[in-house]
Amino acid sequence: MIPAAFEYSRATTLDEAIGLLSDGGEDAKLLAGGHSLLPLMKLRLAAPTLLVDIGRLADLSYIRENGDRISVGALTRHRDVETSDVLRTHAPLLAHVAGQVGDPQVRHRGTIGGSIAHGDPASDLPAACLALGATFTVVGPRGERQIAASDFFRGFLETALEPDEVLTEIGVEKTTGAGWSFQKFNRRAQDWAIVGVAAVGGSRPGVALVNMGPTPLRAGAVEQALADGASAPEAASHASDGLDPPEDLNASAEYRRHLAQVLVRRALEEAGAA
Amino acid sequence: MRVTIRVNGDVEEHEVEPRLLLVHYLRDVVGLTGTNIGCDTSSCGACTVLVAGESVKSCTMLAAQADGTDITTIEGLASGDQMHPVQEAFREHHALQCGYCTPGMVMAAVSLIAENGELDEAQVREGLEGNLCRCTGYHNIVQAVLAASRVPSTSAS
Numbered sequence: 193m194i195p196a197a198f199e200y201s202r203a204t205t206l207d208e209a210i211g212l213l214s215d216g217g218e219d220a221k222l223l224a225g226g227h228s229l230l231p232l233m234k235l236r237l238a239a240p241t242l243l244v245d246i247g248r249l250a251d252l253s254y255i256r257e258n259g260d261r262i263s264v265g266a267l268t269r270h271r272d273v274e275t276s277d278v279l280r281t282h283a284p285l286l287a288h289v290a291g292q293v294g295d296p297q298v299r300h301r302g303t304i305g306g307s308i309a310h311g312d313p314a315s316d317l318p319a320a321c322l323a324l325g326a327t328f329t330v331v332g333p334r335g336e337r338q339i340a341a342s343d344f345f346r347g348f349l350e351t352a353l354e355p356d357e358v359l360t361e362i363g364v365e366k367t368t369g370a371g372w373s374f375q376k377f378n379r380r381a382q383d384w385a386i387v388g389v390a391a392v393g394g395s396r397p398g399v400a401l402v403n404m405g406p407t408p409l410r411a412g413a414v415e416q417a418l419a420d421g422a423s424a425p426e427a428a429s430h431a432s433d434g435l436d437p438p439e440d441l442n443a444s445a446e447y448r449r450h451l452a453q454v455l456v457r458r459a460l461e462e463a464g465a466a
Numbered sequence: 467m468r469v470t471i472r473v474n475g476d477v478e479e480h481e482v483e484p485r486l487l488l489v490h491y492l493r494d495v496v497g498l499t500g501t502n503i504g505c506d507t508s509s510c511g512a513c514t515v516l517v518a519g520e521s522v523k524s525c526t527m528l529a530a531q532a533d534g535t536d537i538t539t540i541e542g543l544a545s546g547d548q549m550h551p552v553q554e555a556f557r558e559h560h561a562l563q564c565g566y567c568t569p570g571m572v573m574a575a576v577s578l579i580a581e582n583g584e585l586d587e588a589q590v591r592e593g594l595e596g597n598l599c600r601c602t603g604y605h606n607i608v609q610a611v612l613a614a615s616r617v618p619s620t621s622a623s
Contacts, residue, residue, distance in 0.1 A: 193506050193507075194485060194487070194490075195485045196485070197483065197484075197485055198484055198485060199484065200467060200484030200528075200530050202530075202533075223528075223531070226526060226527060226528065226531065227508065227526055230526050230527070230528070231507060231508055231526060233485075234487075234506070234507075234525075243484070245530070245531065247531060271520075294508075294596065295511070295595045295596025295597075296521055296574065296577070296578065296593055296595075296596055297508075297511060297514055297521045297522055297523045297574065297596045298508065298523070298526075298596065300517075300520040300521060300522055300577075301522055301523075301526070301527065381592070381595035382509065382595050382596055
């Protein structure tokens, strides 16, 4: 399978990337690791006329401690998130989830920013960011802005990013020592989750769901039940409240609702969040 | 566009279309057909090569993205008649049936061992999750990679 023809520009600075995106209009797309975009282009489900390759912007690949927060550059590869001692200690959910994405080859190329900007409801890292209450930094021709993860995912493969904006950083509060859990239910090792659950305990508990709707989702009804003092099984019984999960060859909507309740209960118990 | 890529130690310079995939570049432009195309959807791992020493699925990377990098394919592993320890272990343990997945399995294993050194069985099975064997001949593949990971020189190669 061969993608439709496109122009290719490699950006050497963030400003250059933003300029190229602005000039390219709506049919320009950013290319980082390419592990979400290139498969879509090969299937001709996406056919951008210009690819702006930001894969060489090394100054967007970093993991930094800032007091009680950690900043992760958007071009940090899954492999580097997975093996980071700082993240394993202070945001272990994020490091663990990065290690669950795809397979080792995918994790050598794919980036955390690419996964989030793609906004796929079936991908793992957006749910981890939602559970952790992450903040995303985006930069465009009108300057820089911060977007809460819970405001970022708008519709199927649709995010709050404008076409000429670049996601540059993922910021999370440290959850050092807090319980956490990631439940990924799939049939084959490298598959997407049929349903997944990311949960953090501690002082600011968060629960988020993979593949339970058109976007990565916070499990709001579960979080509310926890805040009201519910036990893990009680809170988990609200896992699919108000949700309209997809149906596909792996699972009916009803089976996904059942899975979400079972997996949320397991996640809450493992994270000690109830 | 013009790309300069070091493939198995030789510098290659070619004019390519931006949409040319790395696997097609290696097979059709450079003429190295040891790297196979399997699923073509970044699932099966048959097209695995090393980019800067790390395993990558070459069906999901543009030749343009590989510009300026160092690539190793299955053809570049042996030193003359001396097979790479992972290749040697695959022969010793009969770690192939039809052989289609073998180049990708070997390249993924080389990267896995370089990153982790000596492995246990669970690490091998998880580390090869991105490579599918259509013969389901995993048992001997796992034995071969376990054995290769115990060869002291493998991690350094």
